[in-house]
Amino acid sequence: MKIFFALxxxxxxAFSGYHLTFRGIRLPLFARTFYLxxxxxxxxxxxxxxQFLNLLDEETTRGLEPLGTLLLGWIxxxxxFQFEMAKxxxxxxxxLLAAIMEGLLTLTLVFLGVYLxxxxxxxxxxxxxxxxxxxxxxxxxxxxxxxxxxxAPKIADRPRNTVTILRYISSIxxxxxxxxxGLVFLFxxxxxxxxxxxxEVQWGVSVSLGTLxxxxxxxxxxxxxxxxxxxxxxxxxxxxxxSGMASVLNFSPLLTNFVVGFCLVNFSREKERVFEMxxxxxxxxxxxxxxxxGVNWRLDTACVFLSAAAYCLFRCxxxxxxxxxVTRLSPGLRQYPSNLGFGLLxxxxxxxxxxxxxxxxxxxxxxxxxxxxxxxxxxxxxxxxLPLLNRLLKAKN
Amino acid sequence: xxxxxxxxxxxxxxxxxxxxxxxxxxxxxxxxxxxxxQRSGMVDFCLGFVLLAAYIIxxxxxxxxxxxxxxxxxxxxxxxxxISGFLTRDxxxxxxxxxxxxxxxxxxxxxxxxxxxxxxxHGKGIMLNIVLQTxxxxxxxxxxxxxxxxxxxxxxxxPFHLATSLAVLVGTIAVARSPSAAIAVINExxxxxxxxxxxxxxxVALDVLIIVLFTLTLTAIKxxxxxxxxxxxxxxxxxxxxxxxxxxxxxxxxxxxxxYIHWIGHDLPLFLLFLAFGATKASFWLSHFMESHFxxxxxxxxxxxxxSAGFTVQNFSQAxxxxxxxxxxxxxxxxxxxxxxxxxSLNLDALRSCWPMAMCLVVIxxxxxxxxxxxxxxxxxxxxxxxxxxxxxxxTQAGISIGLAQLAQRQFPEIGVHLTTxxxxxxxxxxxxxxxxxxxxxxxxGEAKK
Numbered sequence: 063m064k065i066f067f068a069l070x071x072x073x074x075x076a077f078s079g080y081h082l083t084f085r086g087i088r089l090p091l092f093a094r095t096f097y098l099x100x101x102x103x104x105x106x107x108x109x110x111x112x113q114f115l116n117l118l119d120e121e122t123t124r125g126l127e128p129l130g131t132l133l134l135g136w137i138x139x140x141x142x143f144q145f146e147m148a149k150x151x152x153x154x155x156x157x158l159l160a161a162i163m164e165g166l167l168t169l170t171l172v173f174l175g176v177y178l179x180x181x182x183x184x185x186x187x188x189x190x191x192x193x194x195x196x197x198x199x200x201x202x203x204x205x206x207x208x209x210x211x212x213x214a215p216k217i218a219d220r221p222r223n224t225v226t227i228l229r230y231i232s233s234i235x236x237x238x239x240x241x242x243x244g245l246v247f248l249f250x251x252x253x254x255x256x257x258x259x260x261x262e263v264q265w266g267v268s269v270s271l272g273t274l275x276x277x278x279x280x281x282x283x284x285x286x287x288x289x290x291x292x293x294x295x296x297x298x299x300x301x302x303x304x305s306g307m308a309s310v311l312n313f314s315p316l317l318t319n320f321v322v323g324f325c326l327v328n329f330s331r332e333k334e335r336v337f338e339m340x341x342x343x344x345x346x347x348x349x350x351x352x353x354x355x356g357v358n359w360r361l362d363t364a365c366v367f368l369s370a371a372a373y374c375l376f377r378c379x380x381x382x383x384x385x386x387x388v389t390r391l392s393p394g395l396r397q398y399p400s401n402l403g404f405g406l407l408x409x410x411x412x413x414x415x416x417x418x419x420x421x422x423x424x425x426x427x428x429x430x431x432x433x434x435x436x437x438x439x440x441x442x443x444x445x446x447x448l449p450l451l452n453r454l455l456k457a458k459n
Numbered sequence: 460x461x462x463x464x465x466x467x468x469x470x471x472x473x474x475x476x477x478x479x480x481x482x483x484x485x486x487x488x489x490x491x492x493x494x495x496x497q498r499s500g501m502v503d504f505c506l507g508f509v510l511l512a513a514y515i516i517x518x519x520x521x522x523x524x525x526x527x528x529x530x531x532x533x534x535x536x537x538x539x540x541x542i543s544g545f546l547t548r549d550x551x552x553x554x555x556x557x558x559x560x561x562x563x564x565x566x567x568x569x570x571x572x573x574x575x576x577x578x579x580x581h582g583k584g585i586m587l588n589i590v591l592q593t594x595x596x597x598x599x600x601x602x603x604x605x606x607x608x609x610x611x612x613x614x615x616x617x618p619f620h621l622a623t624s625l626a627v628l629v630g631t632i633a634v635a636r637s638p639s640a641a642i643a644v645i646n647e648x649x650x651x652x653x654x655x656x657x658x659x660x661x662x663v664a665l666d667v668l669i670i671v672l673f674t675l676t677l678t679a680i681k682x683x684x685x686x687x688x689x690x691x692x693x694x695x696x697x698x699x700x701x702x703x704x705x706x707x708x709x710x711x712x713x714x715x716x717x718x719y720i721h722w723i724g725h726d727l728p729l730f731l732l733f734l735a736f737g738a739t740k741a742s743f744w745l746s747h748f749m750e751s752h753f754x755x756x757x758x759x760x761x762x763x764x765x766x767s768a769g770f771t772v773q774n775f776s777q778a779x780x781x782x783x784x785x786x787x788x789x790x791x792x793x794x795x796x797x798x799x800x801x802x803x804s805l806n807l808d809a810l811r812s813c814w815p816m817a818m819c820l821v822v823i824x825x826x827x828x829x830x831x832x833x834x835x836x837x838x839x840x841x842x843x844x845x846x847x848x849x850x851x852x853x854x855t856q857a858g859i860s861i862g863l864a865q866l867a868q869r870q871f872p873e874i875g876v877h878l879t880t881x882x883x884x885x886x887x888x889x890x891x892x893x894x895x896x897x898x899x900x901x902x903x904x905g906e907a908k909k
Contacts, residue, residue, distance in 0.1 A: 127499035128506070275483050282476045283511070286469070291791040295514055298792055303507025309500020310487055346729060422496050 101441055103349050107356020118357045126354065128306075130418060133351050134315040135305030137415045139297075140344055141240070141316075142323020143337045144233055153230055156395055160388040161231040164406065165203045165238030167387060168380030173199035175376035180369060186428055189249065194432045196246045197420045201436045202377040203239035205232035206410020208444075209451040224398055224455065228405040231388075236412045240320055243416050250312045250423060269313045276304045276318070277325050284332040290339075293332070297339050309422075316419045348411050355414055358421055359437055360430040369431070370438035377439065378446075381406045404454035407447035409440045466522055473515050480515075484508050484545060505550055509538055510792065513799035526640060526894040531795050532887060535802020546803050554800055559761075561797030562862040563735035566762040568790065569638050569666040569859070570709075570769025571783050572659075581653075581660050584839045588661045589668060592831030592853070593634050599827040600820060601630035613813040613877055624680045625874045625881075628867050631676040632860050632882050633824045635669045636662040639794070640855040640890065644897045648907035654845050655906050658852035658897070666859055667770075670763045673863050674698060677870060684871065697757075705742075705760045709767025712738060716768060717776035727785040732793075738764045762859070801861045805883045813877075817884035821892075824885070828853045844904055851900035855893030856886050 110118045118126075150158065177195040181187075186194065207229055283296045304322060305315035327333045385403025389395050417436045421429055484504075492498050516537075517530030538545040578585065604626035608614040614622050641662045645655050678698055712734065719730060742759035749757045773779040829850035836846035864882035868875030901907040 124495060124499075127495065128503045131500060131503045272483075272487075275479065279476065279479055279483070279511075282472060282479070285472060291788060292514070294789065295510065295792040295795060299507050299510035299514070301507070302503050303511065306500045306502070306504030306507055307483075307487055310490055310492055310497050310504055312497065315500075343729065425494075425496070 100349050100352050101444060103352035104356040104437065107353040108359050111357035113360060123357055130354055130422060131305040131309055131315050132302055133347055134415055134419055135301040135319040136347055138316040138319030139301060139323040140340050141236065141412065142320040143327045143340065145324050146327045154394065156392050157227060157230045158234065160391055160395060161234035162238060163391065164231055164384035164388050165235035167384040168203045169199045169238060169242050171380035172202040172376045176373065180372055184369060190426050190428055193246050193249050193424060194428055196242060197416065197432060198373060198435065200239040200243035201413035201416050202380060204236045204409055204412040205406045206408045207232045208410055209408040209447045227398055231406060239412065240317060244317050247313050269311050272307050272311055273318050273321055276307065277322055280322060280326060284330055293335060294339060297336055314419050316415050351414055351418060355418055355437065359433060361434060362430060366431060366434040367438060370435045373435050374439045374442050399454060401454055404450040407443050407450055409443045413440060470522060473519055477515055480508065480512060488545060502550060505546055509546065509799050510795055512538060513795045526890060528640060528798050529891050531798035532802035535799035536805055539803035539805065541807035551800060551803050559739045560736045561793045563739045563761055563765045564793050565859060566765035567731065567735055567769040568786050569663055570766035571773045571786060572638055572663045573770050573773065575774040577660060581657055584657055585660045585664055587835040587839050588832060589665055591835045592828060595831040596633050596824055596827035597630040599823050600633045601626040603823050604629055611816040613816055620683055621874050624683050625877055627676055627680060628878050629881060631672050632863050634665065634672065635856060635860040635863065636665050636853060637855040638663045638666050640894055644894050648898060648901050650901045650906045650908065652906040654904045655901060667766055669859060670760060671702065674702065674760060680871060701758055701760060702763060705763040706767045708759060709764040710771050712764065713768035713771025716772050717778050720778040720781055728789040731786060732789060735765055813881055813884060817881055820885050821888045825854060848900040848903050851896035854889050854896050856889040860886055
């Protein structure tokens, strides 16, 4: 019975929160940052979880695992749909280069910082050390447009070019993060199944074959134009099927569905209808993700706050230096302010999806610590990003 | 010619898709899943597979002019533990959550399909049909099961009190119809006129009354099985209280839905899913809570709550059409999962043993419907052509009948397997035959436009 109520509470909170959060209620800027990013749902999850009220206990959380898989698949599909080549080509090639460069630089800096400085300090060792560092680096590289959305009414008179490049980079740099995160799963068979090199190759082939088969299947289904109700069924069915397949194959549902989403948006005629369907429940799903992460959150030691601060610092360094280098990349990009990185701090939802994927796929002693670091850093960045973005746009103006 | 070509093309695509899915499933199901992450992934994979396979099989069934629902049930049987073993018994059990959700959802739709002006206009004819058909079908089915209990292997070893309980439940569930199937056939044929309106009215109204009848039956069976003696007034008082409270809760929920549509209006399908699910679970929880904490048995009927909510939105607010449109949007995935899981939970071993009995009951039910509807039509002075063909429109049976059988199975496990097996066997036949005969009847009375 508890699992049903748990599910009910989660769905209700996500749903009501979505309406409170995303439907035109005017609040002061500080409160809007808190609500618009859905941070309250993270705390709500924490409150309902085993650490406090224990309404959603360990057993219930385990029972909700299929829902988590579906969420990851759905988010992956949506993210894949952002990479429509025809639309990306409308922007200068320098933009793409800038986004990839900024993403890679942040990834490298955070990875090195965490691996060489933070982990020895926290005495983290063993094979999970590299996995955790990769996850932290991937989560750090993601950028979202939430800040731009919050400031939308104010930025009508701001420099359009800066806003355009910020929007572009924040939609693209997640790609580097996701690719980097994919590397993490190379370690999963080694960590949990004692696989050999041959096994690793077999695993790679299996995952590729599975994704290809899923893609082919998707195309067979949407070859014909179908009524909306049938399309809903097919999209839900495929998201559940592929997420499940990825989990069974020890791979990431997020990445598998991302690849499928990417292929669909570029090769399918039904892309618009499918995307419309996916986006319709994006926000309730995002809030569900926050609640689930909140439930899984374990605040064991105060030391995670310090670690999160250090991690945040590495991320800021990566973003600021990435932003600076981007503006020196070519003559065309020199027109942008050198403190472009100020506008790239907003983390958005992708790092949270990466985190959930990591939690599910790599249960270990250090998973809780890594999760806490990411979650605290996400909250910190949510609050830091807005004033800095405001400053960047004002200075340019 | 172009249609035929298109149909052949679709058939090839569906065949290819099924073959690919089959290979995919065989590969994934054959893998080891040692961790909990992989196990939950396997449940997701199976759920997605069932959803898609049932959809395809439904489409193939539609091509050969069989109802979609039959395709979903067939897919469930094929993927279930008795044929391919793709879905294990544990998985089917774990996915019962979907059953509850779908059942409440169907009840919400059935309530929304009842329109007050239509009920007023055709009230007399509908009432006559309901009363006469219910009496004849219930009587004929129950008496047949009791009298022939020693002739069939399924009931041979049942003691008299269990056989009587089974007979009463089979008789009650046989009264239920399938509004979704009736609506689907009417839409497919683009039929309109007094004949199709009457059949739809009776079918939907019976879906409401069946819950009342079913609740009464459950109470009666509890008395039979627990040997608690004769019916006392308190039982009926409790039943009256439960039903009244359920209806009131439904009205409040219906008003809530109307307010939601008025003030917010977005994402209604999600909200309705949440509401249907919440109503079901909350009523189970309340019943458990009242019994364990206050030693007071108050079982709110989730189906009645949802039906009453749907009826309220449709008839006492401006939001009726919007409400129905949104229900239809998410109906397909819910129905596909519900019917395919119902097929998967079918006990084929028991079905083999009860097949002769099920066929006899199908014939008796059809004869009961024929007698009841002819009598009602004659008293109401309906055109003779309508009287002769009406029974063919009432054969469809699904949705709520399966749900009722499953509810009864949970409450009376001692006869549950027999009941579910028998009911599923009867429904399988009726669901195959019913839409075909209904379509035929519509053609014969000249109300089918297509």
